[in-house]
Amino acid sequence: MSTDSQSPAAVAPGIGVAEAIRLLVGQYAPFPGEPRLEPAQELVFTILSQHTSDVNSARAFQGLLERFGTLEEVAQGDLADIERAITPGGLARIKAPRIKAVLNRVLELNGSLDLSFLREMPLGEAKAWLRQLPGIGPKSAGIILSFALGMPAMAIDTHIYRVVKRLGLIGPKVTAEKAHELLEELVEPGQVLQFHHSFITHGRRVCKAQRPRCGDCVVAFGCPSRGRFLPITSGPPDPRAEEVYTGVAPHSPYASTVEDGEP
Ligand code: SF4
Helix, strand or coil, X not given: CCHHHHCHHHCCCCCCHHHHHXXXXXXXXXXXCCCCCCHHHHHHHHHHCCCCCHHHHHHHHHHHHHHHCCHHHHHHCCHHHHHHHCHHHCCHHHHHHHHHHHHHHHHXXXXXXXXXXXXXXXXXXXXXXXXXXXXXXXXXXXXXXXXHCCCCCCCCCHHHHHHHHHCCCCCCCCCHHHHHHHHHHHCCHHHHHHHHHHHHHHHHHCCCCCCCCHHHCCCXXXXXXXXXXXXXXXXXXXXXXXXXXXXXXXXXXXXXXXCCCCC
């Protein structure tokens, strides 16, 4: 492994993470209150939210609870019934067996779907416990631990990953998985949720994948990537700005970023 590509110290000088959080929180706060769901519900929700919008995954989750009442019933449920209940969320044929499998694995390991015991574990152990479940990667584990249990775990989605790389907070070759570890070291535990909400909002509204609005960006003064995107509005394409010129028309559905899709 190249330490240069994996280390946050290898990045270009720019704004510090604490200052970026302060400015982005000032721009986008207030954020939704936490927690949203019980940990096992959040676990199911992370699967339902893969490769779909928040609205559709919420509909699928509601449909699941209306049909089965409890997640214990879902774990015992017929696969075709689960699939029908979550159809509004899309990819129901793939997600139904994932949900059933993960719930039954939790029951095997823990004897119940109550995951509150994770709160008593050190963060690394709690993450490792969740990561042993089928289909649960670092982002899903981070969502469950931070949103449902109030622990200082990172959940790096496509928007946050893009913004932290452009700001130079992590090196350009750091993987999304490694980014979770590096950013947990960089961000104060008490700031993790504010970091999450402010960076994801910035990625969705301003630091977009296709056409970042650098002229409207409150952290542009400290962003080493700013110059890469200026040619979009002021001249011919800059070949270094590969993220911008993908050959996909901006109005194409394929141009939109996938929300929280953890493979
Ligand atoms: S200056 Fe541009 S590239 Fe940098 S964070 Fe702001 S919007 Fe993103």
